[in-house]
Amino acid sequence: MKILPQTVILSPLFCYSRKRLFEEIAECASNRINLEAQKIISLLNDREKAGSTVFAKGIAIPHAVVENIPKTISVLSILDKPIAFNSIDADPQYVDIAWTVFISSKEQYDDMENLLTIMTNELSNQDLLNSLRLSRNENTKIQLIIEKLDLLIQQRTNAPEIEVN
Numbered sequence: 001m002k003i004l005p006q007t008v009i010l011s012p013l014f015c016y017s018r019k020r021l022f023e024e025i026a027e028c029a030s031n032r033i034n035l036e037a038q039k040i041i042s043l044l045n046d047r048e049k050a051g052s053t054v055f056a057k058g059i060a061i062p063h064a065v066v067e068n069i070p071k072t073i074s075v076l077s078i079l080d081k082p083i084a085f086n087s088i089d090a091d092p093q094y095v096d097i098a099w100t101v102f103i104s105s106k107e108q109y110d111d112m113e114n115l116l117t118i119m120t121n122e123l124s125n126q127d128l129l130n131s132l133r134l135s136r137n138e139n140t141k142i143q144l145i146i147e148k149l150d151l152l153i154q155q156r157t158n159a160p161e162i163e164v165n
Contacts, residue, residue: 004150009078010025015083021098025044029100040102044100054086059097060099061099062098080096083095083096099119
């Protein structure tokens, strides 16, 4: 049973701002969710306006509910160096890992909220984050870490099963 959604890896990713990060993520996701990149960027920015998705030192989980996509997907971005992630009127928050989740509107809201909470808890582990950072040039290792994270989540919860192909 796989809990985490299908994840596309962007690593190492060279960008200098949250704006550019969202552009890279949107470019990657647009074909997979059949939505133009500008709309994806708008959805991510709208969510960030509701409150920052940075939750631990160096990591954020930007997310958005997307109408008419068949299943939830995610994009894991591991940056070559930290970027300022929050708005200019807040204290600086820097991230070098962004795990973006595009939630299908067909998903149960409570199940997805639960999954995001569990991901946040598990990804607060500095050892896990450091493993991702050290593996930024090796997608095979990153995939193994994602699989290990999925197993950790399975062990700690009754999270919803997400259909993957």
